[in-house]
Amino acid sequence: MSATRPRAGPSRYWPPAVAALAALAAGFAAARSPETPPAERRGATMPQPCKPPVDARTLRTLARQALDALETLTPVLPGSWPRPEGAAYYAYHAEPLPTGVVAYAVRGPLARIAFPALEGTPRVERLRARALGREDRPPSRVEPADLEAAEQVILHLVAGCVTPAEAAPKLGPYRAWLAEHPRIAASLERREPAFVRWLRRGG
Numbered sequence: 001m002s003a004t005r006p007r008a009g010p011s012r013y014w015p016p017a018v019a020a021l022a023a024l025a026a027g028f029a030a031a032r033s034p035e036t037p038p039a040e041r042r043g044a045t046m047p048q049p050c051k052p053p054v055d056a057r058t059l060r061t062l063a064r065q066a067l068d069a070l071e072t073l074t075p076v077l078p079g080s081w082p083r084p085e086g087a088a089y090y091a092y093h094a095e096p097l098p099t100g101v102v103a104y105a106v107r108g109p110l111a112r113i114a115f116p117a118l119e120g121t122p123r124v125e126r127l128r129a130r131a132l133g134r135e136d137r138p139p140s141r142v143e144p145a146d147l148e149a150a151e152q153v154i155l156h157l158v159a160g161c162v163t164p165a166e167a168a169p170k171l172g173p174y175r176a177w178l179a180e181h182p183r184i185a186a187s188l189e190r191r192e193p194a195f196v197r198w199l200r201r202g203g
Contacts, residue, residue: 050160052155052159053159056148056152057148060089063076063113067113071092072091073089073113074090074091075089075173077195078154082198086115087115088113088114090184090187090188091113092110093106094106103135104135105133105135106133106183106184107130108130108184110127110129111125111126113125118158132186135183137181140180146172153167169202175199
């Protein structure tokens with residue numbers, strides 16, 4: 001009676017070419033294992049998106065708290081131009097006029113609220129306000145959400161996340177706001193001529 005031959009693994013009887021392909025497939029599957037992503041195996045970290053350290057709504061709230069007055073604030077402006085660093089607001093007083101339309105007597109600017117660093121403490125510079133004249137204000141066509149989004153673009157510009165050329169097409173709400181506040185716009189152009197003229201040109 002002959003002894004029973006032990007059963008060998010399948011690879012023992014595969015032709016050499018088939019065995020080589022099987023080994024290659026096994027190695028490829030191990031390399032694609034989801035347990036350890038390639039970047040983590042190399043000790044690398046994924047790049048984080050560029051964004052300013054504070055958002056537009058928070059910065060405006062901080063500016064209002066620093067001013068401690070319910071005045072008209074401009075949209076956020078770069079603290080300097082053409083090299084954008086920091087941020088700033090101007091505050092104006094608008095006194096309602098007793099007319100049949102919505103109109104105000106505008107004075108200012110009362111103050112400049114500056115943030116030398118976006119995540120820093122604001123500095124309030126009190127200014128000698130002057131009468132700027134009457135400003136009619138029909139219902140605004142500038143949606144608050146659109147203006148806030150444009151302010152966020154300015155903060156991305158200051159943080160170095162976008163270039164002036166990239167930011168300019170997204171600042172239409174700023175140009176619309178200036179058109180609806182002509183007295184304040186003229187005052188801003190006297191104080192921040194380089195930026196306001198760049199803004200009016202559309203970049």
